[in-house]
Amino acid sequence: MKILLIGASGTIGSVVLEEMKKDAEIITAGIENSDITVDTTSPESIKQMYEQVGTVDAIVNTAGIEHYGFLKEMTPEQNQIAVQSKLSGQVNLVLLGMDALSDNGSFTLTTGILMDDPIVKGASAAMANGGVRAFVKSAAIEMPRGLRINHVSPTILEVSVEKNGHLFEGFEPVSSRRIGLAYRKSILGAQTGEGIYVY
Incomplete structure (x- = not known):
């Protein structure tokens, strides 16, 4: 199995890399420290x-600002910023990437808890996450060649509490x-067409 992992050097991307590296050949992509350089806000990139x-057999995106x-x-x-990176960036990865997937391959996009459980200062992030969720649900019914599309919606990770925990008061971090x-x-x-929620 061959996976294209976008955002592999980030917090969530590194978790996915560790989880899947024994089961697949993984090609990493991102702004830096990756096999391939990509700016997901640029369709040309x-x-x-x-x-x-x-x-490839799977395209996974964990990048998004x-x-x-x-x-x-x-x-x-x-x-x-969120519109171009988290929302349009992920949508464009799908629109431009269907031909890069083998038959029955899959897209996995990344959303987040804020679309369901808002925080102060999080309106823009919630908007982008909710847009991606709606896109995934709708796009799934039109995917050709048996292609699948889902999104993973995480809450704050235990490893991120020191840096971002002040924004997520009362949230239970996950492993x-x-x-x-x-x-x-x-x-x-x-x-x-599903969301996998890790709350």
């Missing part, structure tokens, strides 16, 4: 990545193991 990769800030102070430009298993389920399972 995404196209170039797929040209380099060839055909979001702006966290008070709603009353947020500018359209700041909100656009890297649980996150890794959620991505494994999407990659190797049979479901499509």
Whole structure:
């Protein structure tokens, strides 16, 4: 099995890499420290990545940047960060990547708990995550050649508490193991159009 893992050097991406590395050949892609360089906010960069990769059995994205800030102070430009990266970036990975998947291959995108359980300063992130969830559900009914598409929606990880825990007061962090298993389920399972929630 061959997997293209976008965002492999990030917190969640490194968890997925560790979980799947014994079961698959993994090609990593990202802004830096990856086999292939890609900027998911650029359709042209995404196209170039797929040209380099060839055909794979699964495409997994854990990359995505979001702006966290008070709603009353947020500018359209700041909100656009999540739109271009977390929302449009992931949608474009699918729109431009179907031909890169073998028959019955799969996309796994990444959303997050904020679309279901909001926090102060998290409106932009929640918006992008909810958009991706709606896209996954709808896109699944049109996927050609038996292709599948799902999203994994994690809460804050235990390893991220020191850095971001102040934003997630009262949230129960989850282990890297649980996150890794959620991505494994999407990659190797049979479901499509689903969310795998790790809350």
